Amino acid sequence: MFGNLGQAGKYLGQAARMLVGVPDYDTYVQHMQDNHPGKPVMTYKEFFRERQEARYSGSGKGGMRCC
């Protein structure tokens, strides 16, 4: 956990995004180029929405839904 001391930002938002379960967009684009060339690649906005939806909406598992 304390492996990158001194490199972390002071604000949580500047720390690694992977940790909140939203994979890095660049990694996704690279994955699409490597494994699915020729298939449409989501824009950052589409990717972010898709990931957020996959994580928080739908089944209501994990206590994330409130209504």
Next chain:
Amino acid sequence: MKPIAVTILTGFLGAGKTTLLRHILNENHGYKIAVIENEFGEVPIDNTLIGDRASRITTLSNGCICCSRSNELADALLDLLDAVDQGQLEFDRLIIECTGMADPGPIIQTFFSHAIICERFLLDGIITLVDAVHAEQQLNQFTISQAQVGYADRILLTKTDIAPDNATLLHRLQLMNARAPIYNVTHGDIDLSLLFDIEGFVLNDRLNITTPPSLFRRIPQPQNNIQSIVVYHIPPLELIQISEVMEDLLLKFADNLLRYKGILSIKDEPRRLLFQGVQRLYNADWDREWLPADKRKSTMVFIGIDLPEEEIRGAFTALGDTFVH
């Protein structure tokens, strides 16, 4: 460019969020404030109650912002930035008023998971309002109302003019969240310096632990799913060992953790080590050196849902002299 400070107001239905918001907007504080409010229902009414002092009031009505399928919150935040960039709107603070049934978790994470939102906004703090009249019943019935308390950087106890005897409730709130100071507020009237610039998500060396006041009579402990565990460890810790302990706890229990924070004393290291996190997102860095006047010890507080207290206690006990409360 200075990021826009964001305050999230949460609290169960009827806790007084709109009253507080109206008070904040009408105070002569000099801030230009934008508001995002989430009206649960077809006809938004709260923005008529709030008045017209905000730079802009954006009402989200397509379900709660914490679980909306259309990701309304992120879109609303980006729209606000667009308006600022185009010179149509000017504000320096943003307040988000959640619905009474909202889970603050996903709302908080929106500020850490989108590159632009992350850069242009700075989440300053979570203010949770608790209705002194109805809180016990709500906390017994709804885990969500407990979660709202668990995430808080500040807890505001409202309606204390109607329910002035709230020692039992205070005790319970402090068992749930040992980090957040609790303030009484009636009719939304509170000093804004207690609510703004609290840097709840910035790595800093402020770690106030509130210990529950002693009660005059023994009362049965309420069943809280949300609780705080505070761990003190006296001898300096081996960095690699405490790192492994924390990593292991996060791997196993990140879904249970709402907030956690620690100021650690590390062996052969004159500086203090600070860390803090919300769910899976954490940050750690070296702080200033320990001063002769400091009582050198490690202090950690975990706030979470059904925390495995024995396992956490055991992990730290294995590192040496530890006590937990």
